[in-house]
Amino acid sequence: MAGIQLVNVSKRWGNVTGVRNFDLTIEDREFLVLLGPSGCGKSTTMRMIAGLEDVSEGEIRIGDRVVNKLEPKDRDISMVFQSYGLYPNMTVYENIRFPLKVRKVPKEEQHDRVMAAAEMVGLTDLLERRPAALSGGQRQRVALGRAIVREPTVFLMDEPLSNLDAKLRVSTRAQIKNLQYRLKTTTIYVTHDQIEAMTLADRVVVMNRGVIQQIATPTEIYDNPANTFVAGFIGSPAMNLVEGDISDGVFTTENMRLEGLPHTASGRVILGFRAEDATVTEGEGAITGSIYALELLGEASMAAVHVGGELVNIKAGKAFRADIGDKLTADIRPRLCHLFDRETGERISERT
């Protein structure tokens, strides 16, 4: 069991930079999620930790060893791949046993450990099958079983759920969380799905274009996004971001006028608020506009209104009904709003 340290790690191919100055310390037994859109460098970071990509610059430590020059096999890690990487010519049993066989674990021990791992992921009935005869979810569990059988220092998981259908994803997610809790192994998990990140992670690292945007707990990232990128990436629907002018704590833009904001900021800014933080009111309100679209979600209704050139989502009660084009008024509590710099996208105000 060990923590992982990445010190100023960068990855370049020619003059293209994949990951830039990545600094991170992962605690022992932590469940860390790397989150970001495709091409943001999250997979590359994980592959560098695994030793599947060379590190262009910086240092990676697992426990107290610098592993930059070590082969993947010598890093004491195991990995679950997006497409599972199962060996098609071997049965489930042989697949799970493979890491033990290669590492020359004594024969008698191999069988017991394979059976224990299979038990843990619920595969005991399928051991004689080949991967081709398994469903997507079963293959996924074989990959998990193969990863845990060796009891490594670190688990690496590269989008392990993205090839499953929505329903299976939820149950497997729970299974992964439970496994990690029982095995207490440091885990790094790569995903582009923010819900996976929020539900699984002890801490989330949000990345974009090879650069870390924010490192924090899921709640912190949701409540206090560090910049407009994180704000727009986390939450469903994403946070509304509207450009406008602020002076003396009053924010104004097309269809919107909001008072009571901090006086610290002035000039052109971006104001962010979540759909559920706005409430539909009768009469006066910060937002006044005509409804562009209305979606019934079941537990609520989502109204879209043009504000400051953007389409803004406002969550209304489940009983709310209106036609397209009807007038809508909504209010927001100023202290639930976030202010961001228009140029850099960095947050200006601390949430109070």
Place this chain on the structure above:
Amino acid sequence: MRHRDFAAFIAPSLIAMFLFIVLPVGSIMVQSLFVEHDQVLVTTKNCGPFGCKEETRVDTQATEKLRREEPLGKFNGLGTYFNRAHLAIAQVGQIFSGNHGFGDIVSRLYDLPFYKALSFTLVYTFLVTPLCMVSGFLVALGVNAIPRMIKGPVIFLSLLPYIITPLLGSLILFWMINTDGVIGATLQLIFNDPELSLKASPVLTWVTLIVYGVWHMTPFAFVVFYAGLQTLPRDTIESAMIDGASRWERIRNVVIPHLLPLATFVALILMMDNFRVFEPIVGFSAAANATSLSFAIYNDLNGQTDQLFGSASATSVLTMIGVIILLLPVLVRTWRDFKGRAR
């Protein structure tokens, strides 16, 4: 993949290619600058009762010794390239400075061995390649439409001309078109001309070789196009049908554009293979009326008395230059693509 692993994996292959492709290329470049030794002549004075006579004869021993010591021959610079058997600079100059019009130029150039070989090679390459592609495409369309059950046997029969050893394939056809063979004799019967022989006239020989070439390479084009037809975008075809396109319009507007990338590939492979045409000339005993660059090299190396290494090497170098020119469009395009997506 790390450099070290890559090097270890690729080494056997690279070493083999270096030793037996790169080095020989160097070797022929060097050889092409040398020519065989002249025979060593000795002049002896023979004095007899009727006075003295100077006699010149070949000193076989000395010649042998010289050849053994310097197998490369004597240095000749670029002489071999310019002599009559190759680029024939002097002769070409003469032809262009004094001639009786275009026809005369062509026929006199054709008398020079290198240009004779070059002209056949080029005509063969640039006729057989498109003809194969057309016939291959037609066969592919035909096979695509027949019932699944007989597809297997039909493809089997269609592959035979391609899979056959070129020399043996041309021999089989040669025996059939021979004046005694089934096709040759039948042709004589049809044209009522007992003297008719496909071997006798240069034109008929060329036609025969080109027909052989098409026969031999059509299956390759057919198989690739047939595979391409299996991946036709059905949605597009079906929407073309709903839009009211006729069968021909569908072929022209959907099928052919879909196969175009494959066609480039087929054309490239066919050109490379046709440019080295050689075995059919041996098989059809056609050397009198048609030679190719490869055949010229073979002929030099296979000389009954002497192997003409210098001459063969010079032709080889010229052939390689031809190959590079042929590949140039592909190389340039690949290079651009590569620069485009280099990261």
Place this chain on the structure above:
Amino acid sequence: MADAVMRRNTTQAIVATSLLAIWLVLAAFPFFWTLWGSFKVEADFFSRQSWWNAISGPATMLQTGGHFTLDGYRGAWIQREFWRAALNTGIVTVCVTTISLVFGTLGGYALSRSTRRYTFWILIAALVFRAMPHITLVAGYLLPFFKLNIWGVLPTAIVVLVAINQPFTIWMLHSFFMSIPKDLDESAMVDGCTRFQAFRWVVIPVMWPGVITTGLFSFLLSYNDFAVTAMLLNQDNQTMVPKINSFLGTVQTEGTIMYAVAAVVSATVPLFMLVMFFQRQIVSGLTAGAVKG
């Protein structure tokens, strides 16, 4: 495919079918004709009176007393010792195919897994090498081989054929390896394999179709070769194809052309078998390069 997309009217169907029929006759008839004729005597196979003689074989009846004769085969295989050439061909093709595959799988795997710039250059160089007419390279071998005193023997021809076929082999295997997901060898490496172990235990077992297809083509290239074997082997070590060519010089004068016909048929039969059993692999191999574009 007998659905709307492929439906056509009767005229089109007749034209298409008859064109295809003509092609099939062109493609296959020469082989069956020669196969049949190889069991006749020369006067029948090369009959000036009527081509029907080659089928019915009156002269064969007259000369040998049977409808078919094995004289051609007896003459070629026993009298002219064609079996020696066949044996040499066997040795050469088996060795060339095996060594080519060993070298080619290693090289093709490396090229498919490395993303570096030099892989591009190696592949381009291989493409250029593939385009070189073999006989041009042969011109470069002779003098050095004479000097090293390795001319004329089978091992030399084998090594040369392996090298000459490498460009083709690594291209083909490269495109087969590209179709195997990298995840497979990467998970093997994380599971504790070295690069070579991952290649040997995990990648090769799923590569068999590609290896077999490439092996077939290596076999064909060495079996069909004339340029290299004709120039690099001495009289005793000749393989079938150059042997048949040297038959031609003598049989015409001796009137034993049926020996050559029989030898040609004998050398063609293995190819027939090959297509019959491995048709699918050959088709997939021919298209392997194309699918990638």
